[in-house]
Amino acid sequence: MEHELLLFAGVFFIIGALDDFAIDIAWLAMRLTGKAQVPRIDRETIARHELHGRAAVFIPTWQESRVIGDTIAHLLSVWRQQDICLYVGCYRNDAETIAAVIDAANGDPRLRLVIHDRDGPSTKADCLNRIYRALSIDEERQGMKARMVVFHDAEDMVDPAALTLLDEAIETAEFVQLPVLPLPQRDSRWIGSHYCEEFAEAHGKAMVVRDALGAAIPAAGVGCAVDRIALARLAASRGGGAPFAADSLTEDYELGIGIAMDGGRCQFVRARHATGELVATRAYFPSRIDQVVRQKTRWVHGIAFQGWDRLGWTMRPAEIWMRVRDRRGPFAAIVLLAGYLLFALATFSWGANAAGYGEPLELSLALKLLLAFNFFFFMWRATWRFAFTAREFGVAEGLRAVLRIPVANIIAIMAGRRALVAYARTLAGARVIWDKTDHDAHPARMTGHASMAS
Structure with missing residues (x-):
């Protein structure tokens, strides 16, 4: 044996x-030929940038009262553009999260609370579809279409430069993804912090190569934007006026792939601040072994099993390679x-x-x-x-x-x-539910990271 x-x-x-x-060799070749260079962006560029159109920001929630307030307050403070609307989706049976959202809004007219007309949890995709319906209704009432839709999670700390980069990139692409940077955790050096190296390597190298090959870019679910017309086209192609499959466990992954399959151009964008800090979405990932396994179970189930069933394969060699990976x-x-x-x-x-x-x-x-x-x-x-x-x-x-x-x-x-x-x-017929992980800590509470907003 x-x-x-x-x-x-x-x-x-x-x-x-x-x-x-x-992948390593491809990245090295790009690095040596200058095709993997990361541009720098300064504070002045961020401050004077005006959006080319309205940006709708979607944040679906379920029992996120411990972190959603920090996310909203930080986002509205560093993204000062008036031409954004933050849509936060809550379930009608989640009073604590609803209260936290209202409190964090502090009267800012850019925030729109969307309450789901069913008890939670269903799935994250279902919650996003409810937010999408709210956006569509607002657009019809106001007679004005959003230019792009930006996606984030309830525990995210957005980067001050992220909206600028997304707005510029969406000029030539239908889908744009920025890096995600899980933060090290002093209280979970071996479990919660292991996400650091996985995302540092995946979003520093593998996604860069994927972008260079012209393969579809899977959405990370946060720090990404979709052209509004492309999202509407995706909703029409799936029927029912909803862009996300309500029974999908990895609606974010399917978003990027779906845009590409519909003929849209996908782009992965990396940039750094003048200080050298990566422009990225930061967050604390799960720190307990049971939560980590639960989250990664959802990823494997959704990407490997559901992805095979729902998305199938293509005939493009680069795309086949990436989907096998x-x-x-x-x-x-x-x-x-x-x-x-x-x-x-x-x-x-x-x-x-x-x-x-x-x-x-x-x-x-x-x-x-x-x-x-x-x-x-x-x-x-x-x-x-x-x-x-x-x-x-x-x-x-x-x-x-x-x-x-x-x-x-x-x-x-x-x-x-x-x-x-x-x-x-x-x-065997079991119902798919939002088997989400709990979040308690938020990076914006830490002085070292909160300073990014200044």
Whole structure:
């Protein structure tokens, strides 16, 4: 069994590593040729920028009274443009969140509270559809169409420059995504902070390559904007006047892909402030293991399983490559599980051999080479993870990112198993609900991050 596990895990680890290696090489080529340069944007440019049209900002909520006030207050203070309307969707049976939204508005006429006409939770997509209906009604009453729709979550801290970048990029694209930057958590160095390296590398390299290849850009659900006409076209194509499938667990992912499938141009935009700080949406991600697994279960279920069912495939090579990458989560979990089982068996075998029991596993030259290649690619991957994490969060966090690799792998295994079970239940007719995570902390409360608004 040990020999078979070694062969299985080793071969498929190599395949996954070569996939990532191709992204690395593509990014390096772009970097060397100047195609991956990140422009700088100064405060004066942000301050004097006037929107080219109305921006509608959508924030769906369910039991977010602990963070929604901070999000609204910070957003309205750093996005001072008058030509925006912030639509916050709440459920009629969520009085605490409704009260927090009203309190945070502080009489600002740019905020529009939208109360869902059903009890929550349903799904995030359903809540977004309710907000979309409110926007459509407002546009009809006022005789004025929004130019773009911006999406955020209840726990986000927006960047002062984000609206400027989105407004400029939407001139030539139907969908625009900015980076997302999960913040390190002192009270959750190994669980909550592991998102730092994943997004630093994905939004610093993989998405950049994806954009360069002309492949569809999946929406992160926050820090992204859609051209208003393109969103209406998407709603018309799906029927019922709603742009989001109410039974989708990853309506954000499907948004970017759907715009591209409808012929729209997608763009991923990276920029930095004059200080070097990345223009990005910042937030504290879940910090408890149960919440992390629940969130990643939703991602794997929605992207890998529902995405295969709902979005299918295309004939474009670059698009096929990206969708395979998106949907490899469940199989990667199986390979990781095989790898850890192999490690446990090898440890037991070495102990038994040292005690004089059994014979050590004889490795052929092919297996030795396989192990050598896997070790090389592990070190290569760890180096990249350190570099991208250290660039955004410092050397100490970069080192922790390398040490967190086993943690991230175990979470991936747990989420993959749970997603498979959840998908099987939906096939059996179980209802899809908003299995969201709770949020307590908000980065705008911290002095170091709140200063961005000044």
